[in-house]
Amino acid sequence: MRKPRPSTPIGGNKISKPAEFIMVASTAMCTTALSSVVLGSFMCFLIVMCRRFGLDPDNIAPPVAGCLGDLVTLSILGLVATLHVSIVNTIIPLILVILLSLAAIGWVVVARRNTYVKDLLIQGWSPLFAAMIISSGTGLVLDTFVSRYTGFALIAVVITGLPGSVGSIFVSRLSTALHSAGTYRLPSLVDHAPHPKPRLVLMTLLVVSLPIQIVFLSVVYMFGWLHLSIVFAALEVMFFCITVLISLFLAQSATNILWSYNLDPDMYAMPLHSALMDLVGQSLLVACYELASLLGSKVRSRPAT
Structure with a gap:
């Protein structure tokens, strides 16, 4: 049987504080970035290999992406979250949030200059x-x-x-x-x-x-x-x-x-x-x-x- 849900704290005090919020944000952003790099690179490699060996990517890429997407993302999330627990009370999560936010802005600028992918920014x-x-x-x-x-x-x-x-x-x-x-x-x-x-x-x-x-x-x-x-x-x-x-x-x-x-x-x-x-x-x-x-x-x- 599943364990019962934790009850709401008595007195209405919130469990999470700004440090925990920043840690969760940093964990989510790091997981998203790493998962995108890993899955994107793997899918590109898979498509190239399918073409090389004469296989139809339409029969292979969608189910592989669907299965590996959850597995890889959850695995990376568990690893990143475990690492963040030990640095929750430090300034490192905040630095990661700021760096990833700046990197996202920079990647948008770079993508807008590429005529092949700039439409993906609005679609x-x-x-x-x-x-x-x-x-x-x-x-x-x-x-x-x-x-x-x-x-x-x-x-x-x-x-x-x-x-x-x-x-x-x-x-x-x-x-x-x-x-x-x-x-x-x-x-x-x-x-x-x-x-x-x-x-x-x-x-x-x-x-x-x-x-x-x-x-x-x-x-x-x-x-x-x-x-x-x-x-x-x-x-x-x-x-x-x-x-x-x-x-x-x-x-x-x-x-x-x-x-x-x-x-x-x-x-x-x-x-x-x-x-x-x-x-x-x-x-x-x-x-x-x-x-x-x-x-x-x-x-x-x-x-x-």
């Missing part, structure tokens, strides 16, 4: 803020139901992450096809194979993702991490397929709509799609647990004694 902010708001709702769903159902956190990662990755692949492939149809490409980069029909790609991604989910359920059952009834397992697979279908149709609709408004789907669709699928996936998982409970499966967590 893509709205989907990021919208995704942040949607993710807040996802956090509320997780916080509400994670202690109510057995294994909710374990299954939620897969029922949201895998459909989200599949949808990201679909967005990337559709976006590439749209850009290729309207943009001249160098002969050395031309893919002589025609782009497959979206419906074929959709069905392929659905068929590919289903065995992965079945293998996941088998692994967690064999290792004893989660005891699944036949009814719940069948319902979970069914709701997983529904989530994947929603993800794919949402990816196709968002890509086509954004393209019709001259907006880059790679920049606008992916953040919104990822955030929405986290919310949709967890909501459908709650419905799956409730339906399994109505059918007699013991899926609710036992209250703490």
Whole structure:
């Protein structure tokens, strides 16, 4: 069972002080900067390697970025936060905040002088803020139901992450096809194979993702991490397929709509799609647990004694 939340301090005194606030700000800024450098460098390397070995980056980059993004960022956050704890009462966090703020201003000036990337300074902010708001709702769903159902956190990662990755692949492939149809490409980069029909790609991604989910359920059952009834397992697979279908149709609709408004789907669709699928996936998982409970499966967590 999850530990209860800490109660509000008696007397209304705030726990955090300016030193703690600056430490948190410094931790967040350092983590963001380091994570951007690591992930950005890795993704550039991955794309170059895909082109070198004749692989399609659309099939590899989106799921890798989605999986490594959380893992790398949280790992760096833990390391940076641990280091900041020992310097919380020093001036070092404040110096880091000032230096990173000045560096951000300098990078904006440098980016504005680059004709290839200067447009990125004013594009893509709205989907990021919208995704942040949607993710807040996802956090509320997780916080509400994670202690109510057995294994909710374990299954939620897969029922949201895998459909989200599949949808990201679909967005990337559709976006590439749209850009290729309207943009001249160098002969050395031309893919002589025609782009497959979206419906074929959709069905392929659905068929590919289903065995992965079945293998996941088998692994967690064999290792004893989660005891699944036949009814719940069948319902979970069914709701997983529904989530994947929603993800794919949402990816196709968002890509086509954004393209019709001259907006880059790679920049606008992916953040919104990822955030929405986290919310949709967890909501459908709650419905799956409730339906399994109505059918007699013991899926609710036992209250703490």
